[in-house]
Amino acid sequence: MIDQSARFPDDFLWGTATSAYQIEGGGVNTDWWRFEHAEGTIAAEPSGDACDSWNRFEEDLDLIASLGLNSFRLSVEWARIEPQQGVTSHEALDHYRQVLEGCHQRSILPVVTLHHFTLPLWVADAGGFENPLIAPWMGDYASVVENALGDLIGVACTINEPNIVALMGYFLAHFPPQVTDWERFSGVNRAMRECHVAMREALRAGPGSFPIGLCLSMQEYEAVDGAHDLLAVFLDEMEDQYLLATSKADDFLGVQCYTKILMGPDGMVKPQGETTEMGYLFWPQSVEYCVRRAARAIEIPIIVTENGIGTDDDSQRIRYLREALQGLHSTMNDGIDVRGYFQWSLLDNFEWTLGYRPKFGLVAVDRDTFARTPKPSARWYADATRDFPPR
Numbered sequence: 001m002i003d004q005s006a007r008f009p010d011d012f013l014w015g016t017a018t019s020a021y022q023i024e025g026g027g028v029n030t031d032w033w034r035f036e037h038a039e040g041t042i043a044a045e046p047s048g049d050a051c052d053s054w055n056r057f058e059e060d061l062d063l064i065a066s067l068g069l070n071s072f073r074l075s076v077e078w079a080r081i082e083p084q085q086g087v088t089s090h091e092a093l094d095h096y097r098q099v100l101e102g103c104h105q106r107s108i109l110p111v112v113t114l115h116h117f118t119l120p121l122w123v124a125d126a127g128g129f130e131n132p133l134i135a136p137w138m139g140d141y142a143s144v145v146e147n148a149l150g151d152l153i154g155v156a157c158t159i160n161e162p163n164i165v166a167l168m169g170y171f172l173a174h175f176p177p178q179v180t181d182w183e184r185f186s187g188v189n190r191a192m193r194e195c196h197v198a199m200r201e202a203l204r205a206g207p208g209s210f211p212i213g214l215c216l217s218m219q220e221y222e223a224v225d226g227a228h229d230l231l232a233v234f235l236d237e238m239e240d241q242y243l244l245a246t247s248k249a250d251d252f253l254g255v256q257c258y259t260k261i262l263m264g265p266d267g268m269v270k271p272q273g274e275t276t277e278m279g280y281l282f283w284p285q286s287v288e289y290c291v292r293r294a295a296r297a298i299e300i301p302i303i304v305t306e307n308g309i310g311t312d313d314d315s316q317r318i319r320y321l322r323e324a325l326q327g328l329h330s331t332m333n334d335g336i337d338v339r340g341y342f343q344w345s346l347l348d349n350f351e352w353t354l355g356y357r358p359k360f361g362l363v364a365v366d367r368d369t370f371a372r373t374p375k376p377s378a379r380w381y382a383d384a385t386r387d388f389p390p391r
Helices: 031-037 053-066 090-105 121-125 134-149 162-170 182-204 228-246 286-297 314-333 376-386
Strands: 013-017 071-075 109-115 155-160 212-217 220-223 252-256 260-264 267-269 302-307 338-344 363-365 372-374
Touching (some): 031 121, 053 090, 071 155, 071 338, 109 182, 155 162, 155 182, 162 182, 162 212, 162 228, 182 212, 182 228, 212 302, 220 286, 252 286, 286 302, 286 314
Antiparallel strands (some): 260 267
16 A cells, blocks of 8 residues: 655656667667668568657657656667777767757756667677677777766666676577577676676766666566476576676666566466567566565665556556556655666667567657657656656
């Protein structure tokens, strides 16, 4: 039962989230662009111009401001900033500076992610996350970003869901480089943690001063049909080792969660009950579960850096967000230090191998004209951030 007299703190970060590749368009210099266009690819469609946000970012920022949100999680694209090894694009950095300045002009705190799934082609062709030099390369990239943009960054996220990059690219073969190998998957997880440390230290060495953390994909998991040992091994790789690595040295942990996953002896089990457009179990309770699980393992604040639902039914989205926020509020009533919540996503954007079918956005985007149309859930979320508990 929610304490009706309680409210989220006045300085709580209320935001929405995007990533550069999923909304900007034209990411031709990335491993993902090549993957989408490869013969026989499993990608449903190419990203193309995405939401054309490279050109329409002012409109996107105006939408966020119109909703009264005080923060915005976005990413900068490594492949644009360092198109070739050691070559810095000042045009790209100037563009991202305009975006961050636009946030500040609208009193929106920019929460900047430096790596969100994609790699420059020069990195991918050199072995990607399996190259032993990947950590220093990413540290150097972080230094470039810090020196150029650090004075405008409000909060920094080093890597978005490194465990998903490892899982989908090196074990399930759904992302590039499409590998199915547990040892390589585990090795990439280790490399990701090293990359995070290198990036964190590079960001701390620069002129800016802002909290730095990692965005970890977490879900509520349940073992079925005797799969408890299998789930324990999987959880150790996907979550526990990351929680251990970030438990003290980071300024916060970004928790990203969407659903509940059933794990059987042969892997993930198809959910029974209400599902979303992604095929996920409708499970807003995952927010409370994952925040509590993270809080038991770490000694630093938590920010829910992604949570949402892919659906064509906007009333289902509102119902999901309402229950997710109620669960989050319960954790804070119990004294867990949660500093913010970021709904995924601002726009109906490119959802990787699934293309443009799943609709996660508070704002619809016309695929031909790129016209933005806020959904009823956008206004509901805006109202909920100002007047909680939500009606």
